Amino acid sequence: MTDNKITVKNLSVGYGSFVLLKNISFDVKRGSVFIIMGGSGCGKSSLLRVLTGLNAPLGGSVWIDGKNLTTAPEAEKNALMRRGGILYQSGALFSSMTLAENIALPLQQYTDYSPAAVKELVSLKLNLVGLAGFEDFYPAEISGGMKKRAGLARALALDPDIVYFDEPSAGLDPISSKHLDDLILNISETLGTTIVIVTHELASIFSIGTDSIFLDADAHGITARGNPKELLKNPPNKIVFDFLTRGDPHAQKPE
Amino acid sequence: MHNNTPHITCTRDAAHKKILVTLSGCFCRFDDQNQKQALHQMVTDNPHNTIIVHSDHLESWDSSLVIVLTSLIQTAQQQKVKLDLSRLPKDLNALLTLVFAVNRHPPTAKIIQSDFLTRLGKAGINCYQSTRQGLNFITDTLVSFGRMMTGRVVSRPIDFWFALEDSGPKAVGIVALISFMVGLILAFVGAIQLQTFGAQIYVASLVTIAMTRIMGAIMCGVIMAGRTGASYAAAIGTMQVNEELDALKTMGIPITDFLVLPRFVALIVTMPLLTLLADFAGMLGGAFVGISMLDIAPQEYLKYSVNAFNITNFLVGIFHGFVFGIVIALCGCYYGATAGRTADSVGVAATKAVVSAIVWMIVLTGIITVIFKVIGI
Ligand SMILES: Nc1ncnc2c1ncn2[C@@H]1O[C@H](COP(=O)(O)OP(=O)(O)O)[C@@H](O)[C@H]1O
Ligand SMILES: [Mg+2]
Numbered sequence: 246m247t248d249n250k251i252t253v254k255n256l257s258v259g260y261g262s263f264v265l266l267k268n269i270s271f272d273v274k275r276g277s278v279f280i281i282m283g284g285s286g287c288g289k290s291s292l293l294r295v296l297t298g299l300n301a302p303l304g305g306s307v308w309i310d311g312k313n314l315t316t317a318p319e320a321e322k323n324a325l326m327r328r329g330g331i332l333y334q335s336g337a338l339f340s341s342m343t344l345a346e347n348i349a350l351p352l353q354q355y356t357d358y359s360p361a362a363v364k365e366l367v368s369l370k371l372n373l374v375g376l377a378g379f380e381d382f383y384p385a386e387i388s389g390g391m392k393k394r395a396g397l398a399r400a401l402a403l404d405p406d407i408v409y410f411d412e413p414s415a416g417l418d419p420i421s422s423k424h425l426d427d428l429i430l431n432i433s434e435t436l437g438t439t440i441v442i443v444t445h446e447l448a449s450i451f452s453i454g455t456d457s458i459f460l461d462a463d464a465h466g467i468t469a470r471g472n473p474k475e476l477l478k479n480p481p482n483k484i485v486f487d488f489l490t491r492g493d494p495h496a497q498k499p500e
Numbered sequence: 501m502h503n504n505t506p507h508i509t510c511t512r513d514a515a516h517k518k519i520l521v522t523l524s525g526c527f528c529r530f531d532d533q534n535q536k537q538a539l540h541q542m543v544t545d546n547p548h549n550t551i552i553v554h555s556d557h558l559e560s561w562d563s564s565l566v567i568v569l570t571s572l573i574q575t576a577q578q579q580k581v582k583l584d585l586s587r588l589p590k591d592l593n594a595l596l597t598l599v600f601a602v603n604r605h606p607p608t609a610k611i612i613q614s615d616f617l618t619r620l621g622k623a624g625i626n627c628y629q630s631t632r633q634g635l636n637f638i639t640d641t642l643v644s645f646g647r648m649m650t651g652r653v654v655s656r657p658i659d660f661w662f663a664l665e666d667s668g669p670k671a672v673g674i675v676a677l678i679s680f681m682v683g684l685i686l687a688f689v690g691a692i693q694l695q696t697f698g699a700q701i702y703v704a705s706l707v708t709i710a711m712t713r714i715m716g717a718i719m720c721g722v723i724m725a726g727r728t729g730a731s732y733a734a735a736i737g738t739m740q741v742n743e744e745l746d747a748l749k750t751m752g753i754p755i756t757d758f759l760v761l762p763r764f765v766a767l768i769v770t771m772p773l774l775t776l777l778a779d780f781a782g783m784l785g786g787a788f789v790g791i792s793m794l795d796i797a798p799q800e801y802l803k804y805s806v807n808a809f810n811i812t813n814f815l816v817g818i819f820h821g822f823v824f825g826i827v828i829a830l831c832g833c834y835y836g837a838t839a840g841r842t843a844d845s846v847g848v849a850a851t852k853a854v855v856s857a858i859v860w861m862i863v864l865t866g867i868i869t870v871i872f873k874v875i876g877i
Contacts, residue, residue, distance in 0.1 A: 299746055323752040331750050337743035341659070351751045354654055399747075 250275040250407060250439040251296065256305035258291050264303065265291055267465040271458050278433050278440045278453050280473060282488065283460030289443040290334075290411055292460070296441065297409055298326040309407075327355065329407040330400030334415060336392035338384040344371065344395045345380035351402045370398040374428060390421035397428065408432065410442040414449055422446065426453050447489065451477075459485050504559065508535045508568075510542045517549045521572075524557035527565035536568060543575045550582040555589060565592070570599055637756070637834050641764060644756040648765070654757045663766035667728045671774060674727065679719050679778035683707055683785025686715070691794055700794045704801045705808035707786030713813040714865065716778035717820035720771065721828065725857040729832035732763050733853035736836025737846040745837065760833040767825040775821030779814070812877060820868065824861050831857040 251273040258266040265288030273279045281289050294300040296307055298314050306315040314325050338347050348367045352358060358366065371377055374394040384392055393413060400408055410429070414422035426449050433440050433453075444450060450457065450473045457476065459469040461484060469476055469485040480486035506525040513520065519542060543551065551572075569585070573596070576583040585593060614622070647653040690706040736759055739745050748755055783805060790796045832853045839849035 294746075297750060299749060326750050327752055329750070331747070333743040333747060335742050337747040339739075339744055339747075340742070341662075350753070354751060354753055 248275045249273065250277075250310065251441070252308040252311075253296070254306050254308065256292075256295065256307065257303040258288055258295050259303050260291075264465060265462075266460065268305065269460075269466050270305075271467060271470060273439060273441060274456065275439055276433070276437050277455045278429070278442065280450050280454040280457035281441065281443045281460065282445060282450060282457060284462055284488070285445075287460045287462035289460060293409055293411055293441070293443055297329055297331055298322055327351075327403060328405055329409055330397075330403070330405035331409045332393065332396045332400050332411070332413060334411045336384070336389075336396035338392060338395055338399070340384050343381050343383055344376070344387075344398075347384075347395065348399045348402050351399070355403060366402070370401055371395075373401065373432075374398045375424070390417050390425070393417070393425060394428070397425075401432070404436070405438065407439045407441060410440070410444070412443055412445070414444060414446045419448075422449070429453055447491065450489075459488065506530045506532070506535075508539050510539060512542070512546065512549075517546075519543075519546060519549055519551045521551055521553045522557070523553065523555045523565070524559075526559045527561040527568075529562070530564040530568065536571075539568070539572065540575055543572065543579055543581055547579040547581060550584065551576060552584040552587070554587050555592075556587075558589070561589075561592065566595055566599065569596055573600070633838065634834060637837070638830060640754065640756040641760050641830065641833075644754060644761045645764070647757065648761060653761060654753050655761050656758075659759075660762035660766060663763045664769065666731070667724065667763075667766050668770040668773070671724065671727060671770070672777065675720055675723055675774050675778050676781040678723055679711070679716060679781035680785040680788075682715060682719050683711060683782030683787075684789055685785075686710055686782070687786040687789035687794075691789065695794075700790070701796055701800060701804055703786060703790050703794060704796070704804035707790075708783055708805045708808040709810070709813060711782035711786070712779050712809065712817045714817060714820060716782055717775045717817050717824060718861070718865070719782075720774045720778045720821055721824035721861045722858060724767070724771065724774065724824070725828050725831075725854050725861070728767065729828040729853045729857045730850040732829065732832030733836040733839070733849040734846050736833055737839035737849040740837070740839045741841055741843065741846060755837055756833075759837070760829070763833060764826070764829040767829040768822060769825075771821045771825030771828075772818045775818050779817060816872065816877060820865065823864055823868065827860045827864065828857045831860065 249272040253269065253271050255268045255270055256266065257264060257268055281292065283289050291300070295302045298307075302315060306313050308314065309325050309328065312321070312325060314322060317325060338344070339350070342350070345364070345367045348370050349363050352363050352366055356363075367380065368377070371379060374397050376391060376394050376398065379387065379391070379395070384395070387395065397408075408429075413425050413429070417425065429440060429442070430453050432438055440453075442449070442454075454473045457470065457473045458467045459476070460466070461468040469481045473489070476485060477489045480489065504526045506527045507523075509520075509522040509524070511520045511522075512518070521539065521542075553569075553572075569588075569592070573583060573585075575581075585596070588596075644653060648655075686707050687703050690703050691700050694700045694702050694706075736745075736755075739759070745755060748758060787798075787801055787805070790801045791798050835849040835853040835856070839845045
């Protein structure tokens with residue numbers, strides 16, 4: 246088996262006749278923290294929806310562990326989708342359920358754990374994201390940063406091999422955002438989970454990213470790829486350089 | 501003339517092919533079409549000249565002046581007129597640079613002007629696709645229902661009890677009130693005709709037959725479509741906006757199991773009961789008019805009501821209520837689950853749910869009536 250967790254072949258992403266990304270190919274190494282960057286509206290979220298199997302691509306295919314997600318029959322596709330946890334931009338917790346119920350839902354659905362074991366697992370996941378003791382809170386009763394953590398706990402419920410994040414730091418203050426980055430790094434290191442993150446947060450890109458692609462709206466494709474720090478040292482084009490330095494030519498290179 | 505009045509003065513130096521434009525006064529909310537037109541005319545009449553803009557007596561300005569200058573720059577470019585803006589205030593020049601610095605164009609979403617046949621074809625495809633989507637949804641719901649029967653469904657009993665309470669006890673008041681009023685109205689309208697024959701006693705029969713056969717169910721259906729159908733669409737549509745539906749999908753939990761089924765079952769349980777309530781509330785309304793205004797003796801009214809009461813009619817009415825329950829739940833949940841991802845799409849979903857539920861209820865009433873007629877019920 247290769248060490249590629251996700252392989253994307255000639256993928257086209259868009260809606261109907263509206264093509265956002267054309268014929269892109271890349272792969273995500275097992276255990277890496279893979280960053281998808283690019284300007285607003287270039288199709289990052291749409292790409293993520295295709296990677297996770299929520300939307301069908303316009304063309305091409307997505308392979309997970311050497312299995313074709315795009316053409317897999319319904320049951321196999323569901324099984325492949327379940328290997329990945331997703332942290333949505335808003336957390337996407339079910340508002341009518343407590344945090345414990347939210348996290349327990351996938352466990353009850355796909356495992357045979359006894360209620361007592363489920364309860365313990367829920368506590369474990371909440372501990373993992375720093376929300377110990379918040380079992381009986383409803384999503385409306387906690388802050389935005391906590392919602393994202395709780396969403397992450399739910400994403401981790403079934404011990405996924407891959408966790409996808411859509412702009413995890415959007416709407417968080419710098420400290421919460423840093424904590425979330427630390428958390429992501431921790432999870433990647435301790436659990437060996439492959440991480441795919443859509444983000445514009447430069448601090449996150451440089452501090453946790455081990456590999457990345459840069460999507461360009463005008464080119465409808467990937468205009469740069471590689472370790473973000475390397476990209477900053479040898480930017481392949483001006484847009485990438487501007488993006489990574491916020492357009493400031495005197496920007497400090499990361500340590 | 502007041503000192504502050506905005507003024508554009510154009511003086512032409514024909515010999516040197518120069519035009520001097522002087523801006524003076526206060527260019528705030530400036531909207532003098534004559535002056536703008538005069539400036540435009542001056543530029544278009546004198547191509548290949550040089551324009552120098554002065555602003556020594558410019559006191560203050562806002563976006564309205566920026567518009568004048570942007571259109572001046574554009575006209576000058578078209579007429580190959582050289583434009584010297586260097587004497588303008590620094591901040592104004594900076595703003596103008598910013599206006600023309602926009603170098604991004606909307607993404608290449610091509611709006612293709614298509615001919616009639618193409619549009620007709622597209623409409624056909626859309627129609628086919630949405631019909632198929634709708635049928636798929638109904639099938640999925642039925643499959644979920646089947647799974648519930650065999651006890652393999654993924655849904656929470658609490659959601660069902662909540663939906664049941666919301667569409668049952670909480671709806672009793674409004675259904676009873678409106679049906680009472682409808683009974684009242686039926687009795688009034690009927691009485692006007694029947695009184696001319698001295699046959700007002702038949703108001704009792706009229707109200708009883710009308711309410712039990714169809715009016716009870718229809719009133720219930722309309723109220724519940726507006727009340728519960730809309731709330732289903734809004735609740736599920738909001739979950740779409742919050743990406744909660746995506747979360748369910750990635751967990752492999754069918755939406756029809758988890759969200760639709762509890763609401764669906766709740767409505768098919770409560771709708772027949774509410775129809776029963778509506779029937780009797782309507783008859784009560786009729787009795788109120790008959791006894792208190794038409795001076796019919798209570799025993800007489802009751803006797804005629806009981807005589808007119810027909811168990812088949814009554815069951816047909818209840819059956820309609822049951823069907824309407826299915827229609828309202830399906831429309832509400834379907835439009836919620838297919839809602840867009842913006843805030844206003846929740847409103848759109850709620851509207852569609854109510855309108856389509858009412859339309860389908862009327863259509864189905866017609867179909868059921870014809871079928872029952874044929875089989876003789
Ligand atoms: N469901 C949809 N149908 C049609 N167009 C969409 C849909 N979702 C997003 N888009 C369009 O696709 C483009 C890219 O969206 P998105 O993938 O969310 O970008 P990003 O996450 O990179 O900011 C946007 O222009 C958006 O309008
Ligand atoms: Mg996005």
